[in-house]
Amino acid sequence: MARSTAAPTHAWRTVAPAPVVMLYGSEEYFTQKAKEKIRADFRAVHDDVEIISLSASTYTSGQLIAETSPSLFGGAKIVEVDGLASMNDDFLPDALNYLASPDPESVVVFSHAGGNKGKKLLDTFKKSPFPFIETKPLKSDKDKQDFVFFTVKSAGRQIAPEAVRTLVAATGSDVAELASACRQLIDDSAGAISLELVEKYYGDRVEVTAFKVADAAVSAQPALALKLLRNALDSGAEPIPLVGALALKMRNIAKVHGSSGRVEGMAPWQAQQAQRDSRRFSAADLAHIFSVLADADAALKGEAADSLYPLEKAVLAIARAGRS
The missing domain is CATH 1.10.8.60 (Helicase, Ruva Protein; domain 3)
Incomplete structure (x- = not known):
């Protein structure tokens, strides 16, 4: 059985019923959506499907075999085993034995929230033909x-x-x-x-306002950037996330400065936009801007009495860069 060729971030969308499936990661949304897809696809080809829930942390020896054994009343089974990250001593040997010879008429879905508990099972699973689906949180933007x-x-x-x-x-x-x-x-x-x-x-979200300030500054609109900045602070925006938005925008620009190709860690459209934005900044401009941003960050984290001044200085450093 071939593994999914989808990128790990999206593999949960393409998972299909199999004798055994491993969902590995702590993002509950992805785990739940993968389970829902498996159930829906399995029910599409079976009239009568029984869903059985087990916990690996309270598992009793022999449960897995018992629950996947044919029923007197027939019907297909999906056995969902949660809590593998806290599995007890009875679960691991049964899971390894089952993985070696699963019931072809059942679907067993293991959910492991992450970590190395049951590492032997995880390593064995990765070498098996069955789907190993990452359901890890999305960490980067x-x-x-x-x-x-x-x-x-x-x-x-x-x-x-x-x-x-x-x-x-x-x-x-x-x-x-x-x-x-x-x-x-x-x-x-x-x-x-x-x-x-x-x-x-x-x-009206604060984070959106922060990026509007950054966009206005990078596009050389000092008056608009300052207006948006003051409005953001007046409406309760915290100053440190505002500095963070400015720094993020400038880091993207610095990554692509002087480059015309793809940049690792950035989507193509991100790199293209950053390259367009970078054209009016020199290396000296970037060095000065990052120095001002560092000063603003330090001032704000030192609980500066006036949060507007260091922020205004950073915004103007970006918006006025490249001017003679």
């Missing part, structure tokens, strides 16, 4: 942006790159919230999802 692109594309829609970044900034690190936001935008609109639409729904 790139992974989250890829998730949005993939989600929208899977619905047969398109989304503007700047709308993707704004949506990720607005929804934070919660994947379930990000997925829900994508679904809402898809359901409530037609055609390509634009920046304007995302801002209509999520433009």
Whole structure:
């Protein structure tokens, strides 16, 4: 049985029923969606499906064989075994034995939240022909942006790159919230999802405001950037995330400065945008801007009495760069 060729971040979308499936990672949203897909696909070809839930932490020797044995009443079975990250001593030998000779009429789904507990089972599973699906959290902004692109594309829609970044900034690190936001935008609109639409729904989020300030500064609009900055602070935005948004924007620009090709760790559209933004900055400009940003960060973390001044200085350093 061939493994999924989807990228690890999206493999949960393509998982199919198999005699044994391993879901490995602590992102509950991905784990649950993978289970739902397995159930739906299995039910599509079986009229009567029984779902059985087991816990590896309270497992009793022999349970796995007992639950996958043919029933007197017939019917197909999906056995979902959770809690492998805290499996007890009885579970591991049974799981290894079952993996060596699984029941071809059943589907057993193991869920492991991460870590090395049961490493022998994990290593054996990776060498087996059965699906090993990563359900790890999305840590980087790139992974989250890829998730949005993939989600929208899977619905047969398109989304503007700047709308993707704004949506990720607005929804934070919660994947379930990000997925829900994508679904809402898809359901409530037609055609390509634009920046304007995302801002209509999520433009009042503090993180979005921070990126608006950064965008205005990088595009050499000092008056607009300062206006947005003051509005953000007046509406309760914390100053340190504002510095963070400026620093993130400038780090992307620094990564591509003087480069014309792909940049590791950045999506192609991100690199292209950063390359366009980088054209008005010299190496000296970048060095000066990062020095000012470091000073602003230090001042704010030292609880500066006036948060506006170090932020204004950083914004103006970016917005006025390249001017004679």
